[in-house]
Amino acid sequence: MYTEEEERYRFELREFLEQELSPLVEQIEGEELSPKGFIRKLGAKGYLGSMYPKEVGGTGRGIVYDTIVSEEVAYISPVTDTSRSVTSVMAAAPIYHFGTKEQMERYLRPLISGQAVGAIAISEPGTGSDAAGMQTRAERQGDFYIVNGQKHWITNAGIADHITMFAITNPDVHPHQGMSAFVIETNMPGFSVVRNPPVMGLRGVPHSHIRFENMAVPASNLLGKENEGWHVLTDELASERINISSRVLGAARRCYEEAVKHSATREQFGRKIRTFEGISFKIAEMKCDLDAARLLTLRAARMYDQGVRVEKEAAIAKLFTTERGFRIADKALQIHGGIGYWKGSPVEQFFRDIRAYRLGGGTDEIMKFLIQREEYRDFGY
The missing domain is CATH 2.40.110.10 (Butyryl-CoA Dehydrogenase, subunit A, domain 2)
Structure with a gap:
């Protein structure tokens, strides 16, 4: 599914995030600390420039690498990746695709380097x-x-x-x-x-x-x-939707893993709750949804990197991943019971965070409209 190079990149990124982001999560969630300083660190390490060539300050790795960044950052802090992605994907991509050399130098480079927030x-x-x-x-x-x-x-x-x-x-x-x-x-x-x-x-x-x-x-x-701004606007949406899908993938994966750990250690009625089918079957369903979401997101990302038009595939990935991601969060909260509803639980936080992604970047209903339109068009109607 991922190349050896992509997996190495993920492993190195995880180590960096564990050291630099994990200690900040409570302050960011408590609105005591802006992620702006952390975004600067991401830029300095090259984690904001995957989608852009070296000539403008990027790394030229492609959007698949950006999906890895989104997933891993969101696994720890969805809101931090939201701020990162708005800067380096949503605000930056139109400047790269339509900007002049002067605009790229003045505005794009600072976004990619983390010296500016967009x-x-x-x-x-x-x-x-x-x-x-x-x-x-x-x-x-x-x-x-x-x-x-x-x-x-x-x-x-x-x-x-x-x-x-x-x-x-x-x-x-x-x-x-x-x-x-x-x-x-x-x-x-x-x-x-x-x-x-x-x-x-x-x-x-x-x-x-x-x-x-x-x-x-x-x-x-x-x-x-x-x-000609409508063309600028619509050109940006495919990368935005792939980005949101990968962010929800990371957040949903965290909810899933928290549910697995809790169900494997929590005891009720004298045994681990994972032994009850009401719990273990939820884990099976969550795993299926998670893997399907990953495949749809990766398909859209690979096609994007190949220069293929991906309006439909990006919409499919976003619709499925955000709907199923929220369902995963809901099941994770249910498996945790009361402790999942506690403010100190990551599941409680991620439940609230994931819900937003079914609105931003195009609602579920807009995604369905785009998908059916493209399908009928592909069938010649």
């Missing part, structure tokens, strides 16, 4: 899944675009140095033909964080409501061509 701003208070319904406007005035609008649920925005942001530049046509992408700096006048709303899971990084008020963005910060 975010991607698509969702708005009135538009979530319907990205084409966005209301944020960017009006060209001389050498600047004047941006006005709001974005909501923007992970990392409250700690980001710059943000890959989408806005309507031509309101007279369909948003698919009138949207543009920009890289904005969070120190630009007119940018503000309205609030960082408290959330059920993924605690430790802000999921911000941000506002742009007559924010002057240099025309040189336009990403790609004017009014």
Whole structure:
């Protein structure tokens, strides 16, 4: 399934994470410590640049290696990998694919090296899944675009140095033909964080409501061509969904392993609870779901690295992995009983964290819509 080189990479990464990340988990989850410093360490070790060539500061290993990073970081702290991935995948990929040399030097390199934290701003208070319904406007005035609008649920925005942001530049046509992408700096006048709303899971990084008020963005910060932002947006989604799948894989694997350990040591009615089929059959079901999720995620990642169009495969991987990952977390909590509902239990935390991934990057329902659309298209309908 994985090459010897990939397995060595995983082993070395695990050792690094055990030393550098594990001691920080409680502080991050308790919102006492931002993962920003740890992301800097990841960048220094080259763990943020798998998807990008050496010419721009990456390692050129490919997205399969990034899935290994996501899985292993999320095994310890899903929210830390969320912050990492928003920086090095979601915010960075559009800059690499559509940015100028100057934009790559100024914005991409710092993201890959861990010297900057990034975010991607698509969702708005009135538009979530319907990205084409966005209301944020960017009006060209001389050498600047004047941006006005709001974005909501923007992970990392409250700690980001710059943000890959989408806005309507031509309101007279369909948003698919009138949207543009920009890289904005969070120190630009007119940018503000309205609030960082408290959330059920993924605690430790802000999921911000941000506002742009007559924010002057240099025309040189336009990403790609004017009014071609929809292509920039959709191009990023496949890698994002593969990334989310691998993150849930890591978190679900942790829940599964915690359930195996607990059921093998916990005694009730004079025997280990693993001897009850009500428990052991859950373990069997969890293992099947976990392995199937890995295969679907790895299939999409391998195809992506080969340059194959993977919109459908990425959607399949995300839908299955997030749904089954949450089911694994639920079964793990059930196997733990009351102790699984305790705030000090990783299962309790991961149960809350995993649930978020069925929303971000495209909801379950959007994934199903994409999959059926591509299937009918493949059959010629």
